[in-house]
Structures are given as structure tokens and as C-alpha cells.
Amino acid sequence: MIRRLFAALGPEHDSALRRLLGLFAAAALLQGAAFVLLVPVLGEVLGNEPERAWPWVIALAVLWIGYAAVNYPAALAGYKTGTNLSRDLHHRIGDKVAQLPLAWFSADRVGGIGHLAAQRVVDIMSVPAHLLRPLVDTCVTPLVVVLAMFVFDWRLAVSMAVAAVAAAVTFRMAGRGMQAADRHADAVHADAAGRIVEFARAQPVLRAFGRTVEGHTALDDALTAQHTAGRRMLRAGMPGIVGLGFIAQASFIVLLALGTYLALDGSLGTAELIALLVLAARFVEPIMFIAELGGAVRVAQNAVDEINALLDTETLPESEVTRQPDGADIELDEVRFGYDGTAVLDGLSMRVPERRMTALVGPSGAGKTTVIKLIARFFDPDAGSVRVGGVDVRRLPDPTSLISAVFQDVYLFDGTILDNVRVGRPDATDEEVYAAARTARVDDIADRLPGGWDAPVGEGGSRLSGGERQRISIARALLKDTPIVLFDEATAALDAENEHALQQAMAALSRDRTVLVIAHRLHTLREADHIVVLDGGRAVEEGVHDELLARDGRYAHYWRERSRAHGWRLTSV
Template sequence: MIGTAEELMGSSSGMRGQIVWFALAGVAQGGVFAALLPLLRALLSGDTGGALPWLAVAAGCAVLSALLLWHAANTGYVVGIERIGDRLARRIGEHVVRLPLGWFTAGRAGRLARLTSTSVQDVTGIPSTLLQQIVMAVATPVTVIVVTFFVDWRMGLALVVTAPVALAVFAWVSRVLRDTHGPEDHAHAEVTDRVVEFAQAQQVLRAAGRTEEGWTTLDRALAGHRDAYLHKLGRASRPFGVYVLVVELGFATIMVMGTYLALGGSLRVPDAIAVLILAARFVEPLIQAGDLGGMFRIARVSLDAIGEVMHAKPLPTVSEGPIPADATVELDDVSFGYGERRVLDGFTLRCPPGTVTALVGPSGAGKTTVTRLVARFWDVDSGAVRIGGVDVRELPTADLMSRLALVFQDVYLFDGTIEENVRLGRPDATDAEVRRAAEAARLDEVVARLGAGWETRVGEGGSRLSGGERQRVSIARAVLKDAPIVLLDEATAALDAENEVAVSAAIAELARDRTVLVIAHRLSTVAAADQIAVLDGGRIAELGTHGELLAGGGRYARFWDERKRAAGWRLAAS
């Protein structure tokens, strides 16, 4: 377990040093009981003066054990919190930001939150709590066995036989319970996901009058966690009971044997009393070890959960790369799929610098995937994605992202002020530059009517702003970034008339003198594009200007006719 933790940390944990300190404390604690033998001999023979030195030895061992334990425990907290916890959290953060953006699915949000809180916290408790009890559970009994051999070899041998039997049963219990914590941990993570989902979906659920269905989903997750937890308890109780029974039977055997030897005269009464006290101290940590097994498995599951994330492969990166010649975007014979589902197959498209390319096609045709591949959310299965003639895999991540501005339908805003969210595009921008970007995105109109102006807090995910207002913040962020390439998923279909006009004007401003790859929903955007790519079956079915594709009478012409007819629909009173 220590090796696994250090592998995940990428450095020494300091836990091996903790083992030494706890072992010394355990030996000193065993010394307290070792001093009982001569102490009892002296007291039972009436030699009070001879008992005092041994009493001092016992007291000294007790004080030494307490001091060693105090030092080791306090050091353990420092090691656990400042070295292991801090290092793991930083390593997780450093690794997560290198993972492909496609890794961040909705289901991983709750799991990542649980990982960085509960799982890391479980691991930080290893050096201060778990190691202490494990090492003490071994060091003290071993010391007791050694001392017992000096008293009577037969009793010492009985303890030696009891220990491996108890350990064998403990190993069996651990094997039986090995798989019980994993399902419970996954069920807990599922509850976390559903709680987050339930909170975020309140507006949608209430608007649709389906809050009961939302609660039912969460209730199923809670019930699943309850069942997993009860299953874990049921699986654990019986094996643990067997383990305690075996240990107690071993202790009873030692008591019977000691009594028999004392009554037979081959073991002096003071020695028999001392051995029985030592046997009780020997058994106590063995019983506690049963509880430690559960703690150990929890720490193991937490390490496995952290390892699952840390072993997720990041996209290969380079520290230096060639400089793209211009803002050309090119996908060359690209094939890509999600698992077994092929989305793009032999896809080829070239977007010259300073032009607008509109992607149209049925749902699931791969339009969003194309923009994600340009931003390198994933790497292609085959083929290449190039910017300015350079494969995106040969560009440092920071260099690639500095050339891209992303505006997608699902706009996420951080729980800060409007200005803070806009400044994410370029944190070192001046106030004047931020204001110009806001004006270009028509965000200044929104700021003007808000009481706190630029200091207005947007809420988690931008929940205090409307969809159109969130879009304007996102566009302002992209304008401020001033990247030469814009990847845009047009979201005007769900906006009111005022916001649609404002957002459309903002998009037009954003697209000026830039290479734009847009997933187009508005007919005006499609018609005004320099080239239109019609996607179907993972490939480009048609490519050309609006006039060329209409004249061709193919898929695009049919698409245009259908959209024109739909655009003419009106609600009429009956």
C-alpha cells in the first residue's frame, strides 16, 4: 500500500519512517508488560523493596512508549496532511489538466469531487491512524511472545502457534471482504452525481412539472447505496465473527494451559499470573486487527480510485513545436469514433484562413466531433488535423489553445463576477480592452441594466443569467482572447428575438478576419458562409457555396427547402 501511494505521489511519502517510530513505541509498550514478571515475583514473595526497581522500569517504559507514540502520531499528521494529502491533491490536479477534454464527461464530475475530498482524506489518515494501529498490533504481540519465552518456553510456543492461525483466518476474512468496498464506493459516487444533477436540473424539472421524476432518479441512487452498504455489512459481520472466535479460542487455550501448568507445579504462580496478563495483552491487538482490516480496505479502495484517474492516459504533448504558417484549418482523411461507434470515416476538409465554413447535416453526423478534434479534445484514430500546416499533435497545448477561441452552446460560467468571467479569455487585458470586447459582444447592454454592473455575480454555471446573456459573456470572452481561429456552435435557436439579434451581431463581429468553423443553425449564417460542408455518414457529402449547392439539387438543396418551409411556419388563431 505504501508503494502504491508513493507511486501515485511520485515521491517518498515518509510513511516508512513512521513505521519505525510506531514499532519502537510498540516495543516500549511491550516492555511495560515484560517488567510485570519480576515485579509480580517480588510482590508475591513479599519483597516490596525488590519490586520498586521493576515498577520504575515499567513506568519508564510506559512514559517512553507514550512519548514515542506522541511524536509518531504528530509526525503522522504532518506527513499525512502536508506531504501525502497536499502532494496527492496537486498531482491529481496536474494530471487532470493534461487529460483530453473528452475525458470530462458529466458522470465524472461527482466522482472527481469525491476523489479530491473523501478519497484523498482517507489516504491522509494512513500515517497517523492506520499505520499506528497496524504496527502496534504487530510490535506489541511480538514483544510479548519474546518475553513469554523467557518465562516458559511452552507458553511462548502456544502464543507462537496462536499468532499464525489468527493471521491465516484474518487473511481469509480479507479475501472474503476484498470486493465489498468497491461496489459501495461506486454507489456513493453515483449518489454524488445524482445529487449534483438534481440540484442543477431544478429549473428544467420544475418548468416541465416533473420534479417527482427527478427525485425518483436520486431516490434510486440512494436506495442503491443503501443496499450496497447493507450488503457490505452483511458480508463483513460473519467472517469477522469467525475471526474473533478463533482469537478468543486461542486465548482460552492459553489460559487453560497456564492454569494446568501452574496446578501441576511446573509453572510458578507469579509466572503463571504474569503469562496470563501477557496473553491478554497479546490477544487485544489481534482482535483490534479485525477492525483494522476494514480501515485497510477503505484506504485500498481510495488508493485504487485515485489510481484509476492517475492512470488515465493524457494526450501526448510536446514542449516545443513548429510555428503554424497561418490560420488554415485542415482535416485530412480523418477517422474517429467513440468506442465501437464510428463517427468520422475518411473525413477531409480544408478551411482557408479568414473564411467561414458552415457545417450542416443531420443530428449525429459528426459536426460537433469535427470542432472537438480541431481543439484536440481527443486525438484522431487515423489521419491528421492541422493548423497552418502543422499537425495539432506537434503543437504544445498552450500554443494550440492560444490560437483557438471556443464558443459552444453549453456555456459554462464560473461563480464570479461578469468581468472575471470575461477576463478568462485574457487575464492580462486592460479594462479598456475588456470593455471593447463586451461592446463587440453586445454584453455592455446586459451590464448596463444590472444593478451591480460589472460586479454582478453570475451564480454557479451562470445560473443567474439567461441563456442569451451567457452566450454574450462567452462571445465577449472569445473576442477578448483575439485568437485567429474560432470554433463556434451557433445557439440562436433557443434564444428570444432580442437576444438572437444581439448574439447574431456579436458572432458576426467575432468572425471578422478570422478562420471560423461554425455548426450553423440559422439560415442566414449558412447562406453567408464562404463554404458549406454537408456531413452525412461520417464524410462530407457535399461541399461548396450556397449558390453552388442549391444549383446541384442534392442534400443541401433539400435541407434548404425544408428549413425555408419551417421558417415560414406561424401560429394562427382558430
């Protein structure tokens, strides 16, 4: 576990952990030596000349003073190292998550990250703060006692060595079951955490459909599984506790019986026997203690393994040789991509002209949003290439500096309206932030809410409507001021007035920027300079609006269907 802990924490913590191990080992060595000195001290005190014990007593006092001098800084270093590790692990997990491709973030993994960052980091923090010290004591102190016992009586020393080997084998065997049970419990806890969040977020839907009772079923099942997993962990840990406890007690009884036999046989004095039995008791005590800590050790070991697994996850590769793009046109060449083995794009080739507005059209599941995410390099294609300005996005120095994206699902941070707009460019001036916000009609939201621009939006933007969240997201993209802007159904949640304002903003952007918009609205299609029709993961048609209508193909059929739907009205019967 120690090696895996070093790997999880990185080389920057090597010196601190080695120093901590050194302090703990020194303290355990001094403690073991002090226990050994109890034998000559008791031997002299119980002998014919008790005054001869004073040199041993002084030596014992010196050892205990040295132990105290090492033990205090070791304890402080353990807690300090634990808190430092907790902080740095959170940073390392956060940095890693920010580098992972979006395809990695499945529902079960998102819940697992929360459990990893919360519970598992605490489990690892407890290693230097609480577990490492008794682990070192359990290894070093009995070793010192056994080696010293060979000096006094080899027969009792051999008995202790056999007991130590039996305890180590029992601890290892019991630990395997505990480790497997903890891994199962960890998966169950992550699922339960996800279910709790899902249940809270789904309250509007559940209540709207009267599922206030039935809606608990999935959560109840997850909590029941969590309870069962906890009981399984207890059952898995009990054999180790009982087994080690039995070995410890049996070892002491065997040592007592053997020592008594040797004393009655005359080969061991009574005073020496009492002293050696005290030493045997100090040998047995760490074994009893490690039995109680065994479960915590295995849990911490699993936590280290899980964090190492996350940190070892492959991220998007960074090219050692980068190139600056020549322009802001976008081209996809024979791109293939899928999710979990299901193909979405199947040899897609298309071009987005520079400084023009291109509309992406197609049925649900055609891969429109996937195209947007591939261009922004949220993940890489399985085959083919995505080029910006003639350069593969994998060889761009920083694709995010060239591209702004507005997605259909908008997340706002729990802060003010102004804070959420400023996310687009944190170093922007207030005037630039206000200008971008007004272009996206965010000023209407600020005028409506108490507090104006400083009004809190709530967690995830819960105080705002879907259209208002969308407008703030658009303002972020405008503030970022990049040569390429990607809109993923940006007008889906806007009313007619604000949709018109957004259309004007998009038209203004397209005069000096490359704009790609996933379009469903008729106005957007009319205003587009270029239209690409997707179907079956391929571009089946490209051209301008009038030209595509004249072809009477997929686009013409789509236009007619949307035109008929545009005229639908609800009437009373």
C-alpha cells in the same frame, strides 16, 4: 496497502511517510518492550524479595518515558501528514482531471469523481491520522511479545505464535468479502450522488410535466440501493469482527489453561504464571482492536486503489518533438473517430481556409461538434490527422494558445460577470475585458442587473438566460484573441438583435482570423466565405453559397428546407 499508498501519493511524500512509519514503529517497539518488562517486575514483586524489583521498575519507567517522548511527535506527525495528503491528493486529482480527454467523462464517471474527491480522499487521510498507528501496533507489539515469550517459556510462546497466525489468516479472509462489498457500495454511492444532482437540475422539466411524484422513482431506487449496499457492508464486516474476537478470546483461554497446567506441574512458578498471563493479555488486546479496524482498513485500501486507477488513466500523449504552425489554416485528413465503439466521423477530409469564415453544415449527429472538439484537441482521432498550419495538433507546443472555442453548452462559474469574461485571459487589462464584453453585447446584461459588471451570475450562470450565458462565452473567446476561433452553434440562443451583433463580430474576426462556425442560421450561411456540408461522417460538399446552390445537392436541399422553416408563423385558429 502501504505500497499502494506510496504509489498514490507520489515520491514527494516518501520521506514524510517513511518518517511517520519509523516513529510509529519505534513507539510500538518501546511499548512492546515495556510490556515484556512487566514479567520480571511482577515476578520479583510477587517473589520472596520484592526489593529486587527496583532495577526492573526503573528500566520500565525509562521505557515508558521514551515511549511518551516518541508517541507525542508521532501522533502530531500522523495528523499533519493526513492533512497534507488530503490537500495534495485534491491537487493531484484536479491536475489529472484537467489532462483527461473529454471522451473519458461519461455520466457515471463524473459522479464518481465527486465521490472520489470527497469521501475517498477522507478515507485515505484517515490512514496516517488514525489507521496507520494501530496497524503498526498490531504488527510490532505482538511480535515483540511473542519473541520475548520464547525467553521466558517456549511452550506459551509457540501457543501465542499459532494464535497470531490464525488471527492473520482470519483477518485476510474476512477482508476479501469486506473489500468486495465496499467496491460495490462505492459504485452505488457514486450513482446515488449523480441521481441527486440530476433530480435537482431536472426540477423545471419535472414540474412542467407534472412529474413531481413519478420523478422521484430513479432517485428512490438509487437511495434504496445505497441503503442495501450499506447493509451488505455490515454483513460482510461482521464475520471478521466475530472471527477475530473469537480467536483472541480462545487464545487467551488456551494460554490460561496451558499456564495453569504448567504451574500445577511445577515447571512454572505462580509469580511467573501471573506475569506471563499479563503479557498474554497485552498480546490479545491488539488483535481485538484490529478486528474493529478491519473494515476501515479495507475501505481505505479500496480508496487507495481507486485513486491509483484514476491517476494511472492514460492522458493525451505529449510529443517530445514539437513544431510551430505555419499559418492558421485547418485541415482534417481521413479522420475517423467514434464514441464507445460507435463511429461518428468515417474518413472525414476537409479544409478550413486561413483568415476566412467557414460554415459547417449538416444534420444532427453528422459530427459537427466532434470536428470542433478534435481541432481543439479535447481528444485525438482514432485514425487520420488534424493539422493546424500544416502541423499535426498532437505536435503543437500548446494548441490552446492558438484556438478559442465557443460551445453550445455554456458553463459559468459562481462569480461576477466581469470574472466570467476574464476567464478568457486572466492577465487582460480592464479595458480589454470591457471591450470584448461590449463586442459580445455583455454590457446590456450588466446594465440590466443590480451591481452592473460586479453582479453575481449564480452557480452555472443560473441567474442569466441561455442567450446571456452564450454572450459571456463569446466575450471570453474574443478576449482570448487567438488566430483561430471555433463557434459551436453560438447563435442558437440569441434573439434577432443580438444575433445581428454577433454576426458583425464574427465578420470582423474573420478578416484577420480563421473562423469555423457550426451554422444553422441563414444569415451565417450567406456571410460565410466557405461552406462544408457533413453527412454520414464525411464531407459530401464544399464551396461557397452560390456555387453550392447551383449544384442542387445536399446543401441546396438544406437551404430550401431552412428557408421554408424561416417563414413559419404561429396563427390562432
